[in-house]
Amino acid sequence: MSLRxxxxxxxxxxxxxxxxxRLVCYCALPGFALQCWFFGWGSLLQFLIAAVVALGTEALILELRKKDFEKALSDCSALLTALLLAICLPPLTPWWITAIGAFFAIGIAKQLYGGLGSNLFNPAMVAYVTLLVSFPVAMTSWLPPQHLAEHPYNLVDALSVIFTGFTGEGYSLTQLRSDADGFTMATPLDAVKTDLSLGLTLEEATSKGQFNNGLGIGWFWINLAYLAGGLVLLKLRAIKWQIPVSMLGTILLVAGIMHLSAPDLFASPWFHLLSGGTMLGAFFIATDPVSASTTDRGRLLFGAGIGLLVVVIRTWGGYPDAIAFAVVLMNMAVPLIDYYTRPRTYGHQRQRGKP
Amino acid sequence: MQSLIDKIRQGRFFDFPGGVHPPGRKTLSNQDVIGKCTLPEHLYLTVKQHIGAPGQLQVKVGDEVLKGQALTRSTNPFALPVHAPTSGKVTAIAPHVSAHPSGLAELSVEITPDGRDKWIDLTPIPDYQQLPKTRIIEAICDAGIAGMGGAGFPTHIKVSPKKDVEFLVINGAECEPYITADDRLMREHAWQIRQGIDVLCHLLNPGHVLIAIEDNKPEAIQAMQVACQEKPDYIICPIPTKYPAGGEKQLIQVLTGREVPHGRLPIDVGIIMQNVGTCFAVADVIFTGKPLIQRVVTLTGEAMTKPCNVWALLGTPICHLLKHAGYEKAQQGVQRLIMGGPMMGFSLASEQIPVVKSTNCILAPTQQEMTLPEEEQACIRCSACADACPVNLLPQQMYWHSKAKELDKAQDYNLFDCIECGACAYVCPSQIPLVHYYRVAKAQIRQQEEEKQKADKARDRFEARKQRLEEEKAERELKHQQAAEARREAMHKQGDDPKSKVAAALARARKQQTSDETTAAPETADKVAAAIARAKARKAAVQQGDSAPSDTADTAAEDKQAKVAAAVARAKARKAATQQGHAAPSDTADTAAEDKQAKVAAAVARAKARKAAVQQGDAAPSDTADTAAEDKQAKEATASKSKTTKQVKPKDKVSTQVTAADTPVKPAPADDREEQKRQRVAAAIAKAKQQKAQKDRQQASSTADMPAEKVAQPLVEVDEQKKQRVAAAIAKAKARKAKLDMQSSADNQQDKTDE
Amino acid sequence: MSEYKTLSWQGLWKNNPALVQLLGLCPLLAVTGSFINGLGLGLATTAVLIGSNTTVSLVRNLVPAEIRIPIFVMVIAAFVTIIQLLMNAYTFTLYQALGIFIPLIVTNCAIIGRAEAYASKNPVKFAAFDGLMMGVGFTLVLVTLGGLREILGSGTLFSGAEFLFGDWAKQLTLTLYVTEHKFLLAILPPGAFIGMGLLIALKNVLDKRLEQLNKQPAKVVQRARITAESS
Amino acid sequence: MSLLYALLAIGLLALLFGLILGYAAVRFKVESDPLVEQIDAILPQTQCGQCGYPGCRPYAEAIANGDEINKCPPGGESTIRQLADLMGLEAKPLDDAHGSNDVKKVAFIREDECIGCTKCIQACPVDAIVGASKQMHTVISEECTGCDLCVDPCPVDCIDMVPVKVTASSWRWQLDAIPVKTID
Known part of the structure; x- marks a missing residue:
């Protein structure tokens, strides 16, 4: 025996x-469950596909890099990435698109940069952006909430659509997305954007079926669920308050000013806050420690930047939702932010030009 | 200002950023009064136990010392003495494993107690207020008091500041988990601590005295309050419990909100901080005269059956204390001992490490209470470390740069402001030993700076040397030029007198030879030869294996051969000399002066030298002894030359064995001429000998010498190593032999010459 | 002959302008949406390279060192204009597809780089050959990347060959697969970057393999004595 | 006509820029080559010659002229890294042909064997050996760069290269290298 x-x-x-x-995963579960409740089994299947591919890719690449992959897999980071990706994907996305996304997230966005801790961008968001850019149609094919749908689908249907493109009864994805009148049901964000671009006023745009008091049905509750999960994360000190607060605050502020200036042209801040992936982004995506800023002031800036970009892209950009783009863009700015927001070390006076 | 002190009085303190709340576990050891420990068998007093220079040893092995007797003396302001903790005998002064994270051995005095525990005469100075301050400071210094909080800074320097002291802070925070030494000390000796504070106040004359105690030690706070009742300007400050509130800089920030500027000392913001233990020791010195020979050590951890605080003599080996506290290694699983607290302490490499002045705790945790460090995982930049850092650093950035060895960037992130409190590593979810990285990086930076300085110095020295050499060369050239000029002038004066030229040449030769002789005076020369032979033997031994000189027969034969060869060489040289007319080498042509005699002499000498060299080269393993023999022969020859010349003045060419040099001597008209010539010949011979010896050395081993004939017989059988050793011995003997031979065979040689 | 061999090796692999020197990335990344686009630009660049290298080498002894760069640029610009006009005349569709990147060949660092680094110091035959090899190396990367992106992004290969080779080449177009969801990323600029990165990585891997294959035996360098030994 | 104008304009522009360039070339001429100084400052100054150049400065000059940066065993990895930073090159591993980066050593003369030949004194590039003819010599270990150039010239082989001893102050937190005593 010797001394250690x-x-x-x-x-x-x-x-x-x-x-x-794991904590982050658990806290995302309520929102995810609600999402499944509103939009069907598809999301769960997407998660399973993404998880299998993500873990497999991670193991494969770690093996190629001659590292111990069992240990790395047990840290659950790949699982979290898969979960976040699955949440973002439309429930009935073809399986191979999900697989490409998961592979891209782990293989390109994470491991090529050096693995956990070294990735510059949030892997899930990089994958999502990649898919969105590559397969714009498939990636925006959100179903209407199940209780509004003409053809609600079950688990078997979901499996069948995801793997073959058609339900057992022969409905295609497009048909599943149609409402009673034969119009496809876009997500609220998409609908608002399209309608506004068609010259309709906001009021007209939000009077459609998937809206309820100006807020999207389903999305409202889902966002609330993510908000709750995020608050739990905050309470457990798994994440810090700066990013969500500054991000949501900026959205509220910017969207509020715009809405007040032209209520007919710009959606209300509540609509921005409670539709799309806002809450998910604020509490689960932007707070990803690896790719977010690491100083307190930096986090405030980082969150504010995301908030601003979200509103800007949602309003004027080419894609309906903007969380992913905003997060990835701000990820890029993180090293710069970190450098210029270094805290003043004890005993050092603040110098000009050198923060 | 007043508002600040009001604020403090009201118990409203500042906060420092970061910090952590590790479980305190102080109740483990703070239940009982400070115990006494038995005398250990040996005490090991590390000579240097503080920051600064070691003292000068005052005792030697075998001395009897009394308790409290100084073992070392302070010789410079940063040196502190150490004292014998008990009476006994100095049994050793040698390196002993020290209380340092490296576990390196440092010079220590080992004392074997005699059990009498007899004090030396003590000189307390209770009337210190009447004495000059320097006298008190001297007493503190002589008592060897260094900061007892952990760093071990000499106290006498701290209590003689050059600036006004606004606050004297007495640090009883003891923020490290587990440690209760100061806690118990305050509870039990509050009065004496207060006396120590009085002394310090007398020395420092501070505006206010703040006694900072973390609020998880209510008993200690109460005890100190009672002790300080009659001193209204002593303010007891129960500060909030947060690690590392007890750090000097953090405590200053908590109490006053001030920050010590980077690279400065607390006194620069008007604050002096002393540990309560130091105050106690100061009181001890002043009122009882006892030097610092013991201190309170907390023995704790769940692997101890009787965790407690104990008065431990400095120098007590840890194992002795462990026994006292009922340490059970079986409970530990993996054994580990920590000196200091769990956050900043270091693990011990040996149980023999002695207690030193800054040892406040020995911790023996079980695996359940402190899990073993797991394998480090990837940093996920969660910045929990930055949130925990009490000095607002960005630990993860420093970690990246330290790990990548980008030391300048790490420094850019203020690496050197890190106080190594361990809060960052404590909270790190990836189990990264951050503090360790910083320590390594700091050590590397310091080393690099040191190396840089050394490199600069080396460059300076190299350049200075280069310059010097150049100057010397220039000087030499100048001298040569002058000499040449002088010669030319002389030549002008003497016209084309060939004799003068020859004379000059001879003079040069003589000069050279005499200088040769002076540098290689016979005795030294022998010694040198022996040394060189030794070295060669060593080298040969290394190279041995393929060379075959261990064969005795061969050796003998070769030896003979060498002799023969030498003889042949001589004969040839002689022949060459006699036939110089047609056999003169081409190079003699250019030196050929008008003077025939000189020419002859030169040619002969050169030819002989060359021949000899070549011959000896062929006769491969001829040896140094042989050389010596030849040398002797040559000497003999020269010595007997005058005789010979006298004897055989009208000599015929072939009849004698006289050395070749003699031949041209024959027509020499004058005695001094002869003398000169002789010298030249001797020089030539010496040169030849030298060349030969060199060649020999290159290819032959030293076994092939004359005495080898006798000794080398068994060499064939013995193993390689022995051979080598024998060879070396032989080589050494050879030189001696050669000397003897020189004398003994003188007659023989004489005969030969005469033959 | 060995000089030609070295030039070939340098241009095609060891010192490939695109993969190693990373020169001319702008057109490289912009036009490699399809195989034929890549080939077109590659051929144009090669032609300019050969022409400019030859000319620069011819005048190398006449050009004062101080103003060599402007002169090289003039030479290159002249050749680019020639090529541009030729393409405008004979491969108009391709010319339109490549658009601004044809005139931009002037600023392609690979060309001025070769002129400065090689052609201005070497005889004509070597300079021309160097231009050819560098151009071919560049073209190879262009068509590889273009081909990859075309396959991934649109499922075809050699589509638009008729723009370059005339109508007969229409039948060259291969359709590898048809899908509703095309992998747009490959066609978009990010795809070019990612593809380029992967190509470079592949080259590095191969280089490492090569290096391991012909590992040189360790040599020992004679140490210099700083100071003389005593005499 | 328009062609003439174009040529004229281009010609004038060329003239103008030429003048500016010419002026700049004279005005902003760099006097010396400070690069060598910078490189020399990085090199460890052992003057050991293992790089194949007689001294650190010649090697610095060679690097400035494009020689490899990985030929300095005494400097080791950190020197190569610094050189790479300075030269804008990629750091590469030490070239084994020049020897390996050993532990730091200083020369030590076994004094009872020294014969006072002064050969080592002449070999030492930094004058770190003191002694006189026929007097024994000794190494000033503070000044010794550990280049081992004195070892070969010694005729009696009495010079050893001794690894520098680690002290508490020069210890670099090599925790895994601590010999741990066994307790029973």
Whole structure:
């Protein structure tokens, strides 16, 4: 027996990376469950596909890099990426698109940059953006909420659509998306955007079936669920408050000003806050520690930047939702933000030109 | 200003950023009064136990020392003495494993107690207020008091500041988990601590005295309040419990909201901080005269059956204390001992490490209470470390740069402001030993700076040397030029008198030879030869394996051969000399002066030298002893030359064995001429000998010498190593032999010459 | 002969303008949406390279060193204009497809780089050959990347060959697969970057393999003595 | 006619820029080559010659003229990295042909064997050996760069290269290298 030599500190708090990742997963579950409730089994299947591909890719690449993949897989980071990606995908996306996305997230956006901790961009968002850019039609084919749908589908249908493109009864995805009048049901964001571009006023745009008091049915509750999950994360100190607060605050502020200036042209801030992936983005995506800013002031800036970009892209951009683009764009700015928001170290006076 | 002190009085403190709340676990050891420990078998007093220079040793092995007797003396302001913790005998002064994270051995005095525990005469100075301050400071210095909080900064320097002291802060925060040494000390000796504070106040004359105690030690706070009742300007400050509130800079920030500027000392913001333990020790010195020979050490951790605080003599090996506290290694699983607290302490490499002045805790945790460090995982930039950092650093950035060895960038992130409190590594979810990375990086940076300085110095020295050499060369050239000019002038004066030229040449030769002789005076020369032979032997031994000189017969034969060869060489040289007319080498032509005699002499000498060299080269393993023999022969020859010349003045060409040099001597008209010539010949011979010896050395081993004939017989059988050793011995002997031979065979040689 | 061999090796692989020197990335990334586009630009660049290298080499002894760069640029510009006019005349559709990138060949660093680094210091025959090899190396990367992106993005290969080779080449177009969801990313600029990165990575991997194959035996360098030994 | 104008304009522009360039070439001429100084400052100054150049400065000049940066064993990895930073090159591993980066050493003369030949004194590039003819020599270990150039010239082989001993102050937190005593 010999004495064990170790460097101080000898005592450690017990929270591990894997725990942190799992915690984030758990907190996202309520929202995910609601999403499944509103939009059917598809999302769950997407998650399974994404998880299998993500873990497989991670193992494969770690093996190629001659690293111990069992250990790396157990940290749950790939699982979290898969979950976030699945949440973002339309429920009945063809399986191979999901697979490409998951592969892209882990293989290109994460492992090519050096694996966990070294990736510049949020893997799930990179994958989502890639898919959105590559397959714009498939990626915006959201179903209407199940209770509004002409053809509600069950688990078998979902499987069948995802893997073959048609339900057992022969309905295609497009047919599933149609409402009673034969019009496809876009997401609220999409609908508002399209209608506004067609010259309709906001009021006219939001008077359609999938809207309820100006807010999208389903999306409202889903966002609330993610908000709740995010608050739990905050409470458990898994994430810090700066990013969500500054991001939501900026959305509220910018969208509010725009809405007040031209209520007919710009959606209300509540619509922005509670539709699309706003809450998910604020609490689960933008707060991804690896790709977010690491200083307190930096986080405020980072969140504000995302908020601003979200409103701008949603209003004037070419794609309906903007969380992914905003997050990826701000990821790019993180090193710069971090550099210029370094905290003042004890005993150092603030110098001009060198923060 | 007033508002600040009001604020403090009201118990409203500032906060420092970050910090962590590790479980305190202080109740483990703070239940009982500070115990006494038995005398250990040996005490090991590390000579340097503080920051600064070691003191000068005052004792030697075998000395009897009394308790409290100084073992070292302070010789410079940063040196502190250490004292014998008990009476006994100095049994050793040698490196002993020290209380340092490296576990390196440092010079220590080992004392074997005699059990009497007899004090030396003590000189307390209770009337310190009447004495000059320097006297008190001297007493503190002589008592060897260094900061007892952990760093070990000499106290006497701290209490003699050059600036006004606004706050004297007494640090009883003890923010590290587990440690209760200061806690117990305050509870039990509050009065004496207060006396120590009085002394410090007398020295420092501070505006206010703040006694900072973390609010998780209510008993200690109460005890100190009672002790300080009659001193209204002593303010007890129960500060909020947060690690590392007890760090010097953090405590200053908590109490006053001030920050010590980077690279400065607390006194620069008008604050002096002393540990409560230091105050206690100061009181000890002043009122009882006892130097610092013991301190309170917390023995704790769940692997101890009786965790407690104990008065431990400095130098007590840890194992002795462990026994006292009932340490059970079986409970530990993986054994580990930590000196200091769980956050900043270091793990011990040996149980023999002694207690030093800054040892406040020995921690023996079980695996359940402190899990072993797991394998480090990838940093996910969660910045939990930055949130925990009490000095607002960005630990993860420093970690990236330290790990990538981008040391300048790490420094750019203020690496050197890190106080190594361990809060960052404590919270890291990826189990990264951040502090360790910083320590390594800091050490590397320091080393690099040191190396840089050394490189600069080396460059300077190299350039200075280059310059010097150039100057010397220039000087030499100048001298040569002058000499040449002088010669030319002389030549002008003497016209084309060939004799003068020859004379000059001879003079040069003589000069050279004499200088040769002076540098290689016979005795030294022998020594040198021996040394060189030794070295060669060593080298040969290394190279051995393929060379075959271990064969004795061969050696003998070769030896003979060498002799023969030498003889042949001589004969040839002689022949060459006699036939110089047609056999003169081409190169003699250019030196050929008008003077025939000189020409002859030169040619002969050169030819002989060359021949000898070549011959000896062929006769491969001829040896140094042989050389010596030849040398002797040559000397003999020259010595007997005058005789010979006298004897055989009208000599015929072939009849004698006289060395070749003699031949041209024959027609020499004058005695001094002869003398000169002799010298030249001797020089030539010496040169030849030298060349030969060199060649020999290159290819032959030293075994092939004359005495080898006798000794080398068993060499064939013995193993390689022995051979080598024998060879070396032989080589050494050879030189001696050669010397003897030189004398003994003188007659023989004489005969030969005469023959 | 060995000089030609070295030039070929340098241009095609070791010092490939696109993969190693990373020169001319702008047209490289912009026009490699399809195989034929890549080929067109590659051929144009090659032609300019050969012409400019030859000319620069011819005048290398006449050009004062101080103003060599402007002169090289003039030479290159002249050749680019010639090529541009030729393409305008004979491959108009391709000319339109490549658009601004034809005139932009002037600013392609690969060309001025070769003129400066090689052609201005070497005899004509080598310079011309160097231009050819560098051009071919560049073209190879262009068509590889273009082909990859075309296959991934539209499922075809050699589509639009008729623009370059005339109507007979219409039948060259291969349709590898048909899908409702095309992988647009490959056609879009990000696809070019990612594809380029992967190509470079592939080259590095191959280089490493090569290096391991012909590993040189360790040599030992004689140490210099700083100071003389005593005499 | 328009062609003439174009040519004229281009010609004038060329003239103008030529003048500016010419002026700039004279006005902003760089006097010396400070690069060599910078490189020399990075090199460890052991003057050991293992790079194949007689001293650190010649090697610095060679690097400035495009020689490889990985020929300095005493400097090791950190020197190569710094050189790479300075030269804008990629750091590469040390060239084994020049020897390996060993632990730091200083020369030590076994004094009872020294014969006072002064050969090592002449070999030492930094004058770190003191002694006189026929007096024993000794190494000033503070000044010794550990280049081992004195070892070969010694006729009696009495010079050893001794690894520099680690002290508490020069210890670099090599925790895994601590010999741990076994307790029973």
């Amino acid at each position: 030599i170790a460097s101080s500190p000898h005592q450690r708090s017990q929270r591990s990376t894997a725990e942190l990742m």
